[in-house]
Amino acid sequence: MEKREKKERREGLPELKNAVKGKVVLRFAPNPNGPLSFGHARGIVINGSYAKEWDGELILRFDDTDTVVKPPLPSAYTQIPEEAEWLLGFKPHRVVIASEQMPHYYEHAVKMLERNFGYVCQCSGEEFKAFRVSKTECPCRSNEVSLNLELWEKMNDGTFVPGDAVVRVKTAMDLKNPALRDWPALRIQNTAEHPHPRPSIGSKYRVWPLLDFQSAVEDHVQGVTHIIRGKDLMDSTRKQTLLYEHFGWTYPETMYWGRVKVHEWGGFSTSQMRRDIESGLFKGWDDPRLPTLSALRKTGITAAALRDFWVELGITQKDISVPLSTLYSHNTKSIDDDAPRLSFVRKPVNLKIKGEHSNIVNVEVHPNHPNRGMRSFDVSNQSIWIEEQDLAQSELRLKGFANISILDSDAQPRMAQLGSVERNDRRPIVHWLSDTGAKKATLIAAEDGELNRYEGLLENHTYPNGTMVQIERIGYARVIDNTTLILTHS
RNA sequence: GCUCGUAUAGUGUAGUGGCCCAUCAUGAAGGACUCUCAUUCCUUCGACCCGGGUUCAAAUCCCGGUACGAGCACCA
Numbered sequence: 001m002e003k004r005e006k007k008e009r010r011e012g013l014p015e016l017k018n019a020v021k022g023k024v025v026l027r028f029a030p031n032p033n034g035p036l037s038f039g040h041a042r043g044i045v046i047n048g049s050y051a052k053e054w055d056g057e058l059i060l061r062f063d064d065t066d067t068v069v070k071p072p073l074p075s076a077y078t079q080i081p082e083e084a085e086w087l088l089g090f091k092p093h094r095v096v097i098a099s100e101q102m103p104h105y106y107e108h109a110v111k112m113l114e115r116n117f118g119y120v121c122q123c124s125g126e127e128f129k130a131f132r133v134s135k136t137e138c139p140c141r142s143n144e145v146s147l148n149l150e151l152w153e154k155m156n157d158g159t160f161v162p163g164d165a166v167v168r169v170k171t172a173m174d175l176k177n178p179a180l181r182d183w184p185a186l187r188i189q190n191t192a193e194h195p196h197p198r199p200s201i202g203s204k205y206r207v208w209p210l211l212d213f214q215s216a217v218e219d220h221v222q223g224v225t226h227i228i229r230g231k232d233l234m235d236s237t238r239k240q241t242l243l244y245e246h247f248g249w250t251y252p253e254t255m256y257w258g259r260v261k262v263h264e265w266g267g268f269s270t271s272q273m274r275r276d277i278e279s280g281l282f283k284g285w286d287d288p289r290l291p292t293l294s295a296l297r298k299t300g301i302t303a304a305a306l307r308d309f310w311v312e313l314g315i316t317q318k319d320i321s322v323p324l325s326t327l328y329s330h331n332t333k334s335i336d337d338d339a340p341r342l343s344f345v346r347k348p349v350n351l352k353i354k355g356e357h358s359n360i361v362n363v364e365v366h367p368n369h370p371n372r373g374m375r376s377f378d379v380s381n382q383s384i385w386i387e388e389q390d391l392a393q394s395e396l397r398l399k400g401f402a403n404i405s406i407l408d409s410d411a412q413p414r415m416a417q418l419g420s421v422e423r424n425d426r427r428p429i430v431h432w433l434s435d436t437g438a439k440k441a442t443l444i445a446a447e448d449g450e451l452n453r454y455e456g457l458l459e460n461h462t463y464p465n466g467t468m469v470q471i472e473r474i475g476y477a478r479v480i481d482n483t484t485l486i487l488t489h490s
Numbered sequence: 491g492c493u494c495g496u497a498u499a500g501u502g503u504a505g506u507g508g509c510c511c512a513u514c515a516u517g518a519a520g521g522a523c524u525c526u527c528a529u530u531c532c533u534u535c536g537a538c539c540c541g542g543g544u545u546c547a548a549a550u551c552c553c554g555g556u557a558c559g560a561g562c563a564c565c566a
Contacts, residue, residue: 009504009513031566069565125564166564177493179562187564211566234494235561259559314503317496319559326502326516336529368529399525423525431526472526
C-alpha cells in the first residue's frame with residue numbers, strides 16, 4: 001500500500017482551471033481616468049503572474065468608453081503601461097484601447113439587432129426600472145428588426161439625444177436576478193459637449209457601448225481565455241454570459257476577488273483622488289499621502305514587495321482589510337539586504353568631546369556585508385552631533401566609536417567625556433555624525449495623512465537618486481536628492 | 491425590497507469528507523545574535539460564525555439563522 005503523502009501547503013496562486021500552457025490569454029482592464037492605484041496593482045499582479053506562469057499573454061486594455069462620468073485622463077495612456085511594466089518586470093503583451101475598437105462594437109450591435117436578440121429601447125430610465133421591477137416587457141421589446149435598425153440610425157445621426165434611446169440585450173424579464181433583465185448595451189453620449197479626450201476620437205462617435213457590452217465583445221475579439229476580476233463584477237459575468245449565448249460564443253473561465261481595504265487608507269477611488277489633486281489638496285498623483293502606484297514607488301515600495309503582497313492575499317472572495325505593516329514587511333525583505341546604512345540626526349545637538357581618540361572612525365556600510373566597505377568619519381575637531389532626544393540619558397555609546405558621558409554644564413556646545421572605546425556595558429547605543437561628515441538635509445515622511453518634514457543632518461554620501469537606504473535607528477528611506485530623503489517605513 | 495456572494499488565530503492565508511486537538515505569514519510577548527529601535531534565528535500566544543442534519547467520520551457536504559459585502563446606473 002502506498003502511504004499517503006502529508007498534504008503540503010500550496011505555494012503561490014491557485015491552479016488556473018482549464019488552462020493550456022502557451023494558450024492562456026488574460027487581461028487587465030482599467031479605466032484610464034487616472035494613473036494606477038494600489039488596488040489596480042492587484043489586477044496587474046494576479047493576471048500578469050498567471051500569464052507568466054502559463055506562458056500566455058497579458059492584455060492591457062483601456063476601458064475608456066465613458067466621456068462624461070469618468071472621462072479619461074490623456075496622460076494615463078502612457079503612464080499606465082509604464083507602471084504596469086515596472087510592477088511586472090515585463091511589458092503587457094498587447095495593449096488595446098477600447099475607444100479605437102468602436103467599429104467592432106458597432107458591428108456587433110447591428111448584428112444583435114439584425115438577429116433580433118437586441119432592441120432599441122426608447123423608455124426613460126425610470127420607466128424601464130418600473131418594467132424591470134414588475135417583470136413586464138417594455139413595448140419597445142417587440143419592435144420589428146427593421147424599426148430597430150431605423151432607430152439605431154437615429155441614435156447615430158443625432159436625431160436622438162442622450163436619454164432618448166438605448167440598445168438593450170434581450171434576456172428575459174422574469175429572470176430571478178433583476179440586474180440581468182434586458183440590460184443596456186449601448187447608449188448615447190453628448191460628445192459635442194463632452195468629447196473624448198483623445199484627439200483622434202473626440203466627437204467622432206455619439207453612441208458608445210457600456211462596460212458589459214464592450215468588455216464582452218472585446219474579450220471575444222481578443223480571444224481571452226480567463227477573466228480574473230473583482231466580485232463586484234459577478235453580475236457582469238452573468239449578463240455577458242447571456243450575450244455570449246446569443247452570439248453562440250463560449251464565456252471565458254472566471255475568478256473573482258473580494259474588496260480590499262487598507263486599514264490606514266480606507267478605500268481608494270481614482271475619481272476622488274483626481275478631484276482632490278485638481279483642487280490642490282494633494283500635489284500630484286505621486287503625492288506620498290496617496291495610495292497610487294506612483295506614490296508608493298516614489299516612497300520606496302518595490303515592485304517585488306507589491307507582487308509578493310498581492311500573491312499572498314490570493315484571490316479569495318472575502319472582503320478584507322489589511323494593515324500596511326503587511327506590505328512593509330514584504331518591502332523590508334526586498335530591500336534590507338541591499339540597503340546601505342546611513343545616519344540621519346534629527347534635531348541635531350552639538351557636542352564637544354574630551355579625551356583621547358583616533359582622528360578617524362570607521363563604521364560598516366552594511367553590517368551583514370563587511371565586504372561593502374566602511375564609512376569614515378573625521379573627528380579630529382572633536383565636534384559631533386547627536387539627536388536631541390538621545391540626551392535624555394547622559395551615559396551613551398556612540399555607535400562604532402566609544403562610550404561618552406554627557407557633562408552636566410551650561411557650556412555651549414555641550415561637553416562630553418569620552419570613555420571606553422571597547423563596548424563594556426549595556427548603555428544605549430546612539431547614532432551620531434561628525435562635523436565634517438554631514439550636511440543639512442530633510443527627511444520627508446507621510447504619516448497619518450500628513451506630509452511631515454524633518455530637518456536634520458545627513459551623513460555625506462554619493463548614492464544616486466532613487467537608492468534605497470536604511471537610516472539607522474529610524475527606518476528605510478529613498479534618496480530623492482543629495483540632501484533629501486523620503487521615509488519609506490520604519 | 492429583489493438578486494448574488496463570503497464567513498478558519500489580532501490581521502491575512504492553506505485546507506475541497508478521515509493525514510487537522512488545523513498550515514504558513516504577519517502581529518504581539520520573550521529570548522539568541524548584533525556596537526542600529528535593522529536584518530537573521532529560536533520560543534510562546536492565538537482560529538474552523540451559530541444551530542440543526544447527512545455520514546462510521548465534517549473546517550470540508552446539505553438546510554436554517556446571523557453577520558458582512560456586492561449588483562439591481564443611459565459609470566467602469
